[in-house]
Amino acid sequence: MNTEMLDKVRHEVNGRLDQKNKSKLGQFMTASVIADYMASLFDKNTKNAKILDCGAGIGSLSISAIKALKKVALVDQWEIDPIMQEQLEKNMKMVGVNFSIYRQDFIFGAVENIRSGTGERYTHAIINPPYKKISSSSAHRQELRKVGIETVNLYSAFFALSIFLMEKGGQIVIIIPRSFCNGPYYKPFREMMLNECSIEHIHVFESRDKAFKDDDVLQENIILKVTKGKKQDEVEISQSTDHEFHDYQTKKVAFADVVKPNDSEVFIHIPTGEEVNENNPLFAASLSELGISVSTGPVVSHRMTEFLEKDLTDDSVPLLYPHHFVNRQFQYPKEHKKPNAIRVAPESRKWLMPNSGFYVIVRRFSAKEEKRRVVAYVINPEEIGREWIGFDNCWNVFHVKKKGFDERTAKGLACFLNSTLLDDYFRVFSGHTQVNATDLKNMKYPTLETMQRVGESYQFSMEQKQIDQLLGVVNEFGTKITTSC
Known part of the structure; x- marks a missing residue:
């Protein structure tokens, strides 16, 4: 299935979704150009790749990952929306790989998998997770606590569970709101992610309304690549004005420029331009x-x-x-x-x-x-x-x-x-x-x-x-x- 056809299907399915349910589930579908870019960040030397795509939608991300990785043993996809499921199955049959669609809530399924120690462990995950806050008393929060995850949004919950489901050396590429990078509510998640993974790449969109422009989303999103169990090295920082990547720029920075040494809050900084020099006399005292x-x-x-x-x-x-x-x-x-x-x-x-x-x-x-x-x-x-x-x-x-x-x-x-x-x-x-x-x-x-x-x-x-x-x-x-x- 080519990019033009996939985007046409995405627009058609997006129009069929129940808008109230779409908001409830935090559904924002990924354009093919973004999916292809995300898949391009994977290292290509893996044989028999095992791909996880939770919140798979119509399969745009999975299809891009399959094209990029080529040698794919299996693809496991999680999707609970019946309209999405129908189109997802059609799309995956056209691709011709070994795939399974799990038609249940990813949080409950993943927690059961992790607690039991059964189920698949993956070499790659490519994710556009749902974006919705979860209250401290919700069933989702209670389920997440069973595996030691404390977080306040579905997107960080999906990310955390995916980390637990990866093999050592497994790579995750995810498009998520930037809001987890600072603030007290996401601190436990940041600590867990940095303990388990190295940050390899961060991509920033300068225009906050373009990544999910079809849904009028103004949340500032980033694309993040992490590798489980790998020693932290330099971080590649890239940016583009919008989702077309025409003015793409990239550079490498020291990890200490991303997470400051001895920062008790483990804030994640994203240095994209001429950064403020903290030796400046204006930044002298706490x-x-x-x-x-x-x-x-x-x-x-x-x-x-x-x-x-x-x-x-x-x-x-x-x-x-x-x-x-x-x-x-x-x-x-x-x-x-x-x-x-x-x-x-x-x-x-x-x-x-x-x-x-x-x-x-x-x-x-x-x-x-x-x-x-x-x-x-x-x-x-x-x-x-x-x-x-x-x-x-x-x-x-x-x-x-x-x-x-x-x-x-x-x-x-x-x-x-x-x-x-x-x-x-x-x-x-x-x-x-x-x-x-x-x-x-x-x-x-x-x-x-x-x-x-x-x-x-x-x-x-x-x-x-x-x-x-x-x-x-x-x-x-x-x-x-x-x-x-």
């Missing part, structure tokens, strides 16, 4: 060395509805949301479907923070269409005018022992966080729109002296170019600051 902490905003609004108020009253204090800021300027109160205030009571006060000093806050979620991942604001205590302040859970809050701090440090910190330098650095290890407190804790920051000097010149109304010029002076001259910009 938050703990600065005496500054960052925490998620303590007010979880849906759990405190009885204390929320539309407008500020004598017994309430401001409750801040992102809509209270426009172009980094504070606008309060503001007509909105969300409340402006939270009532102070013995039950609510423990979730409030004292209005003492300046706070810096960063949104936890940025819109997909926004250019920046990190957006910071400064809270001036005079603009609050009350003894307490409420920060919704949508914020990351920088504080000193749960209180605000001095104005110069706050403004300097916000300037650094709003710089292109920091945004570029952050994107090396973050491929999703969420900014976690753990991410912010794991970064390096300017010294207090540098931040305070920057803070003397920083203005909230500055354009991006002015912010970058201000930080650029520090970049070139250490802590020297001029106000000419």
Whole structure:
């Protein structure tokens, strides 16, 4: 079956799928050009290859792997959608290899296989796993725990189980969301993957909406190749603007540039261009060395509805949301479907923070269409005018022992966080729109002296170019600051 015919079938089947079920199962089908590229990453010296394709769809990935590897002993495919199963069987019969289709949930089947020690072990896996969160109390999570897997999404669950089902030296090529590379929820999965496998290759699509353009998917995806039980060496990093690979570029980097030595969070960085040099004086100190902490905003609004108020009253204090800021300027109160205030009571006060000093806050979620991942604001205590302040859970809050701090440090910190330098650095290890407190804790920051000097010149109304010029002076001259910009 040629590429053109396979893509025609894929479009036809995609149109027949139940859209509600498609969302429920996290089904996003792979274009042949991507499938062929993924298969090209396999080493070609394997005889009698045994291929695993879990979440096989109509078999695009399997067919590409068969063409690339040539000497294939068997292909095991897992697919639970009846429409997909029908077309998958037709496609595989046309290819003419020994194949089996398992018409059951891969998680339950794989866990049984692993626990019993029976079933096949594979030399190759090529995977486009489903993308859907799984709750901590779900049947899937309970099943995964039986084999020591703790993860929060179907895609990482499929990946983890595939690793357990590989022979030593087995190769996995997978297209997955980049979100597993950082953040606390995927840390157990990252640790397991790095303990079991070496990272061989990472491919990045610069345009986040092209890999699964037929399904309007905006999640940033990467293609990853790992080898089970192989000693870690250099990592090949490649990139292209989109799924056509016309402007394909590649380079090799040291593994220490991908996973930093002694990083307790084992974040996975993807250095694709002129990377930020962490010897830069702007990356000089950890938050703990600065005496500054960052925490998620303590007010979880849906759990405190009885204390929320539309407008500020004598017994309430401001409750801040992102809509209270426009172009980094504070606008309060503001007509909105969300409340402006939270009532102070013995039950609510423990979730409030004292209005003492300046706070810096960063949104936890940025819109997909926004250019920046990190957006910071400064809270001036005079603009609050009350003894307490409420920060919704949508914020990351920088504080000193749960209180605000001095104005110069706050403004300097916000300037650094709003710089292109920091945004570029952050994107090396973050491929999703969420900014976690753990991410912010794991970064390096300017010294207090540098931040305070920057803070003397920083203005909230500055354009991006002015912010970058201000930080650029520090970049070139250490802590020297001029106000000419």
